[in-house]
Amino acid sequence: MNNKTLSILSYITIIGWIVAFIKSKDLTPKSDLVSYHLKQGFGIFLVSLAINIALSIVVSIVPALYFLSYVGYVILILWIFGIINAANEQKKPIPVIGKIFEDKFDFIN
DSSP states (O other): OOHHHHHHHTTSHHHHHHHHHHHHHTOSSOOHHHHHHHHHHHHHHHHHHHHHHHHHHHHHHOGGGGGGGGHHHHHHHHHHHHHHHHHTTOOOOOTTTGGGGTTOOGGGO
16 A cells, blocks of 8 residues: 555544554555554544544433534544545644644654
8 A cells, every 4th residue: 555545544434544554564664644644543533532422421411402413524524634635645734633633642653
């Protein structure tokens, strides 16, 4: 797999992220592009997981707040931005939350 494919794959579910992570270990020389998108993909996965758990709890306690579930669409749009950046081979952070993950997750290098 080439760098572009691995970068895109790092956003496609957690299984795709694991495959991209394992395959990126085999790359010689290491690709900064793949590492960058692995960090962004893992970050958006964690944010998505945390928001979905929090919203599930809030909506189960206060059913009148069901409209908060539309936050999931915002995460979907951010995820699409990440895939577009990976497809264009750009190292641009995901809007709003991407800057947070640029220097995190040192195990990905």
